[in-house]
Amino acid sequence: MLSIKNLHAKIGDKEILKGINLTVKAGEVHAIMGPNGSGKSTLASVLAGREEYEVTGGEVDFDGKNLLELDPENRAREGVFLAFQYPVEIPGVSTINFMKTAVNQIREYRGQQPLDAVSFLSVMKEKVKLVEIDQSLLNRSLNEGFSGGEKKRNEIFQMAMLEPKLAILDETDSGLDIDALRIVANGVNKLRTKNNATIVVTHYQRLLDYIVPDFVHVLYKGKIVKSGGKELALELEAKGYDWIKDEMEVA
């Protein structure tokens, strides 16, 4: 589904990604871990098309399409979803209206008829249940005055509505207490199918107790320096990132 080859990216004059290689197949969950500043969030942002980052080399193929050539909205329409680390507050735009616009623009792109208000609401009700979000939140301005947990739940709700092929969760666990974490993780797990894939970007192993990865990759100084199964996450938790740093210095 996703094939990243030798990806380099910089922000301003600072090179952050220095040759990323990663292949993700349908049905898989990949965790990307690493110390602060290793480039985890940059990778997520570059995949979603954030403009501040300049790709200086490499390729990203997404189901046969050159992802790097697409505008952010077309990446979303092709099936990429980024759950933000810091979801943005937008006063005056309700989540419902925003999602209705998004769903229908995606449907238009895919040559489908727009959903009318009734069908949209019935889909929405179903997804609301799935991700355990309070429906009254969705009538309010997008994320405005939401708690950290409510914002992250809203991200997963949007993911449920858009049904992406590839979901990228950027530090979705940050700022969540254990109950919120469990609800968010449950939502993600319920949305998993054999046809979609998930990339979980996280600093801590904690989230991976709930969203169990098939593969764990360790990012350090802009490169994937170690890959393994879910046990790698536990090893990292036990030994800390200094273990990786030391190992890299020795090498």
Place this chain on the structure above:
Amino acid sequence: MSLTTVDKTKSEEVALWIDRHLSSSPALNDIRKNALTEFKKLGLPNSKSEEYKHTPITRALEKNFDFSLSNASSKGIPQAYKIEGIDANVLVFINGIFSKENSSIASSEITVSTLADAIVKNESIVTNHITKYADIKADPFTAWNTASWTNGVFINIPDKTILEKPILIYHINDATAGQVIAVSRNLFIVGKSSEVTVLEKFDSVGSENHFTNIVTEAVVNENAGLNFYSIQNDNSKHFQYNLKQVQQTNSSRVNTYTFTLDGKLIRNNIQLVLDGENIESHMYGLYLLTGETLADNHTVVDHKKPNSFSNELYKGIMDGNSKGVFNGKIFVRPQAQKTNAFQANRNVLLTNTATVNTKPQLEIWADDVKCSHGCTSGQLDEEALFYLQSRGIKKETARAMMLYAFAGELLESVKHPVIKDYLNNIISERLHKNF
């Protein structure tokens, strides 16, 4: 200083223009002559005038108007200037002259008439109030207006009268055959425990320049309410000076709504004097500017007595080479304890050539008050745009959503459903709302 000389010459030309337009009304002769004297003393604002620092109105008049000319006669009015679907009292003025055939006054329980008629019929109530509030010494355009107004609307609402039908005042400039200078004057008196909604709207035909100088004095008595809308959406040949001087007494409620959507140069002065207790005042303003439009909103809220509340929200979206100016003064006098006064001005600049100058000015002499102000100006939030795009929404839709949401807060403040729909349609189209 050549500029000063030019200004002075222009002031002299305008003074001569005013002199020719000192229309005859014995009751007001002294007032008018006095105002002309005051105008000559003040002269038109120059580049050093603090109140017109960012608004070169004198230069604009100089470039675009010949004050030796008189208005050409009117040939017609635009097709669709009225707001459809409102059951209302309608007064139409063409080049400042009342157009009886286009007007209809339906509410019998009130006195709505042209100011000229009111002076003839009911001299004392008019002369007791007119020119008592709008200070001719404070602004040369007010002096100009006071000296030479042609006509206007007199609204006198008796006590305990809730006027269901709003009063719509359409000002049309017919600049087909030549430039137009229209000078209008209104006087509104809202009786105790009464309520009225007034809307003024400005339109034109023709392609020549036209300048409207309009002053409204309003007295809102105890427990009375006034909703006062202005829709300024005329073409790029339109210049306007607009003063609303509102006098409020105990427990009165005033809401002003100023929507400046087009024009060449628009200067709005709104001055609310809160001379009583338990007053509530709201000033709402939206300026949606593009091209070469300049819109300048100067507002004053003067809290003179304790226990009153005022709130002001002005927002602007500046596109093209447009220019926004906001100046908000709040005075809280020493005896006005327990005052609550809030002010906010928010601006979005869509191009590098659009500008805004915003200045809050709070002068607070009382110590037990709650006052706040805030102003922001900047571009659309890129992170928010990216967030919307990352959900599959086109960039232009994302922009439109954010701008519409920004302006929407002011649309929400509009209480009258038909006026709200009317404004919503214009604003939606202007912001390319397609979601």
